[in-house]
Amino acid sequence: MVVVGLFVIYFSLIGLRDKDYRLSAQLLALAALTVVGFALISAYYILPAASKALGNYSQQLGQMGGKDSLINWARMISVGASPLNLFRLQGLAEWYDNPQHPYSQQYLTNPLLIAISFIWPFLIVLTLLLPKNRSNRRLALYLFLVFLAGVFFAGGAHPPLGFLYVLLMRFVPGFTVFRSPWYKFAPALFFGASLLIAWTSDWLSQRLGKRSLLVFSLLWLALILGYHFPFFTGEFFRWKDNFSTRVAVPQHVFEFGHWATQEKQDNLAILVVPPATRAWNFDLYDWGYLSFYPLPRLLTNQPIFLGNEAKPIVEEEQLLQLAYRSLLDGDQATFAKIASLLQIGYLLVRQDFAADLDWVQTESFVKYQEALEKSFRFPQEKDFGDWLVYKVTPPPPVAKIYAVTDSLLLTDNRFYQDLFDQGVDPTRLAVFDESKEADQFPLASHLLVNCLTCEIEKETGFINFPPVMLLPDSPFYFLVAHQEAKQNRAITAPKQKIYHQMGLLLRHMAELRRMMLDVPYKTDSARLKSVALFQKTFNETEQYFWDHPELVQDRLITEKFRQYLIFQQEELQMCFLQSNMSSDVKENVKELIKHLDTVVSKLQPYLFNHDLAINKLFVFAVPVGANYEISAKLSGAVAASLVIGDQTITPSGASDNGWLDFGQFWLSPGEHQLILQIPPAPDLTTDWQFIEKKFAEGTKNCFSKRIEAFERQADYKVSLRFKNILYENFTYYEDEGLESGTYFFKPNALADLQLRAREADREFLVTPSQEAQFFEIGFCAENLTRQDFDSMMTKIEVKKIISPLLLMKGDHKITPRPTVAFQKISPTKYQVTVSQAAAPFSLIFLQRFSPDWKLSPAVAKNHFAAYSFANGWLIDQVGDFQLTLEYAPQKIFYLGGVVSLITFIACLLVLKFKKGS
16 A cells, blocks of 8 residues: 555656646556445445444444554554564564564674674665766655555554644544554555665666676575574464464364364354453464464354353354353253353364463363263264364254243343353243333233442542643644544434543543643643633533533443543542642633533432442343242342332342342332342451563552452452652553563553642552452552652552342243244345234344344344343234245345456456457
8 A cells, every 4th residue: 555655656746846737647547447346246245244344433442442552552553563673674562572582582682693783774864975977866756655654654653743743643534454463564664675775786786797796696695584583493483382374274174164164954053162262362272373363263154152252242142151151060951051142052162272281271172071081971973083073962952043022121141140040041032132222022921130339349440541642732732622522423322422422531631641741841721721622512412411411310420430530530639739830820721610510510419329348239120010920130149138118038049159138018109219238348458569560661669459359350449549749751551460561560551640739549440350360559669668659549448349139030921932834045145024013022133233133124123142141032013924034235245245246357358358458
C-alpha cells in the first residue's frame, strides 16, 4: 500500500511539474483501474467481508476496548521502534520486552553487531548522492521516500512523531486496523532499504578492479551472512525452547484431517483435549508447532471446539470450561447436557500436546484419556497414532433444531453448573437473558437472577485518565471537538450515551488537570477555557441523565455516575489546592466543585443505601403470577436470611452443593425486590513484605501482601485510603506468579496513584486467572521506604465479593411443545417443518449466534441468543407450517461470485481481442 501509493503520487507530481500531463493521467488511470479491477475480480470475498466489517465495526471496536485501548496497544508494540532503531532496520517489540528471545540480546549488547548495524543507514543515505542523471535521481529519491514512510508508519506511536500516528488512529475511520504498526508497515521499510543498499553496493563494486571486486564481494557476502547468523543457526525460526516456525508436520495430523473431511459422515462437533492454558492460549505440540491459531481447524471445516482460544467466544467458553471439568470429574450427566447444547459427537485426544512445560502448564492428555475409557467408556473411533478420536455415546439426544414451550430467564451467563446442581435441564428450556431481550417469553417457569448490588461492587474500580495530546487551547483542538460531536451523533441508545458522556467528562478532566498542574505556563484565559469546556460537558451529561428516567432508575448506572462525579470532585480539589492559578480561575473551579457536590447529593435517594458487602439486592420481574420456590446459591457464605417485604426468612435447609432452600411464595406478575443478608466477609491479606520488582522504567521498592487461600473462581475487592505527597510514580500492581511478558505482572493490572495532599479512597476489582499460582498486590516507588509507606497508606483491605444467585421455579402449567423436523439443504440453509403448535414457542437452532440467520416467512417476533451462544426465535404462530432458515450473507457471497466470474470472463475477452489486434 505504501510502496504503490507513493509511486503513483510521486511520479504523478513529477509529471505535473514537467507538464507531462499524459504521464500523470496514465498513472492515475492505472491506479484507479487496478483498484477497481482488483475489487471486481475479488468481489467473491470482498463483498461479504466488507458487509461483515461495516455491520460489526463499531461493535468489534467496543469489544476491544475502543480506540483508546488500541492506541495504548500501539504504544506498547512500538516501544522499540525509535527512529534510530528503524534506520538500523530494527525495532520489533519482542526484541526489547522478551529477555528470553533466542538471539535479540546479542544484537542489543554485542559491540560488533551494534557497530555493523550503523552500516545500513550509512549505505541508505549515501544512495542519494550517487545518481548522476535525472531519472536515477528521481528513482533514488522515490525509494528513499518509501523508506522514510516505512520508518514513520512502522514507528507507530513511538516519539517524536508518534503523536501523528495516534491522530490517524483516532480520527481516520478504519485506521485502527493498523494497531500493530511494525507488523503492518515494516515491509515498506525493508523494501526501500534493501533496494537502496543494493544500489550503493552495486555502485561500489563497479569502481573496483577484478581482483578487488572478488575480495570485496567475498567480504561483503561474509558480512551480510554473518550479521544474519540466526538464519543459519536456526535461531531465527525458534520462538521459545524447542518451538519453531519451521517444523515437519507428522503424518497423523494429515490422517486426522482426511478422516474429518472425507470419512466423517455427520455434522457433530469435535471437542479437542487437552485445552490450552488460559495464561497463553497457545496451540503447541512437542514436535515444535506453536501458534495462536488451533491446528485442527486448519485441517477441516467440521465444527471443532477448543478451550482457552486466543479469541474465544465468551458464551461458548463458559460451557467449554464446564465440559472439560465434567470430563475430569467423571460427571457424565453434566457432560451429556453440554454435549447436547454444543452438539459434540466426538473427542480428539492429542497425546503430543505440550502440557507440562516450565513456562506454561495444562492438564495432561493422560487424565482425559483415563476418564474417557474408565468413567465414560466412550469407544475409540479412530487411532491415528498420537491423535485418538473417541465417539460420544449415546450421541447428543437434542437435535440441531428443536422447539420448546418453557423458558428460563437469567441475568448472568455463568449459570450452567448451578442449574445442574439444582436438577434443572437447560436442554428442555429456552434459556435467554431478560436484560437483553425486549419480549420476554410469557410462560417462563424458571428465573435465575444475579444480585444487582454484586454487579455494583464489581463495577467499582480504579478510574484511569485517558491519554490526551491536544489541549483546549491548541489550534488543532477542533479535530478533537469534531470527533466528539461525531461520536455523540452516532450514539442514540440511552445507556451507551450516558457511559459515553462519562468518558468525555473523564477526558475533559484529564485536559483540565494538565492545564492546571502539568503545564504551569498556561495562561488564565486558557485555563478558564478548559474549565468552561468541562462545565459544558458536565451540564449536558447531567441534563441527559435526568431527562431519561430509565437511567435514573438503573442503580448500576446511577452508582457509576456517582463514582465518576466523586472522582472529578477529588481531582478538582487537588487542582484547587496545588495549582498556582489566579483568583478568577479558582473561583470558577470552586463553583464547579459545589455543582458536582449538589448532583452527588441529588443522586443519593436513587442508590441502594446499605452496606453492599452484606446486603445483596435482587431486582427481577416474573411474567405470570404463580407460586415460586426460592433457592439461593451463596458461594461460600455460611448463613443468610431473605428479606421479602416486611418478612425476614431463614432457610429451611442447605444442600451439599451450597444451595439454600427458602420455601415457596406467591409472586404476582411484575417487578419484585428481595434482599439476601449475609455475614460480613473477613480481610484476607497477610502482613506486608518488602520486595524489589522490575518495571519498564526500572527496579522499584515495593511493599506487598498476598490473598490468603484465594479462589480462582472468585472476585475480590481491594479497598484503600492513601495520600501521596512524595512519589510521582507510586504504582499499584497485581502479580499472579505467571510469566506474562517481561515483568511477570497480571496484564492491565498496573495503576499509578498520583500525587495528592488530601486522603483519597480507591477500590480495585481483583479477578484471578485460572492458572494463578498465588495472588499478590503491592505498592511501589523508586527508593520507597517503610516509614514513608506507612505514612501514606492509612487503610488497606482485601475482601471476597460474595455473589449469590437466586433461582425461582414457578408451578404454572406449560403447554406441550410442537414437533419439529428439518432438512439441511446446505451449510447455510435449512428447511424446517413445524407440526402441532398449540401455543407460542421458541425455536432453537444450535449454531453460533448471528443476527444474519433469518427465518422466512417472518413469523418470529424476536431473535435472541439462546443459552447465550446459540440462535433462538420466539414464534407465536400455531398449527402446522414450514419455515426456511438461511444465513443472509451467503447471498452476498453468491452476488460477489457472479461479479468475479463476469470480470474474469471479461478480462479473457479483452486479452483475446487485444492479442488479435
